[in-house]
């Protein structure tokens with residue numbers, strides 16, 4: 001298992017910003033501008049703690065590039081606990097993920 005827990009102080013920053021400040025390597029090809037979808041995460045618990053989809057997320061969802069349970073870490077902010085995993089196509093090749101087979 002390679003699970004990480006991040007403590008955040010509120011919705012003033014995106015989840016990507018909190019992830020980066022925690023020193024966790026996370027794909028973000030467009031630099032957090034909502035232009036690529038590489039920062040996507042699959043929300044396992046706490047979807048109700050995330051704000052509504054941003055315009056970029058709505059666009060990518062309509063285009064089929066985001067699943068119903070996926071959000072862009074650079075676009076969403078949380079007001080409570082969220083449990084998420086990195087989908088296979090957004091995983092960095094040099095990291096081991098908790099959903100990897102042992």
Ligand code: FES
Pocket residue numbers: 027028029030031032033034035036037038039040072073074075
């Ligand atoms: S980093 Fe590109 S969409 Fe989030």
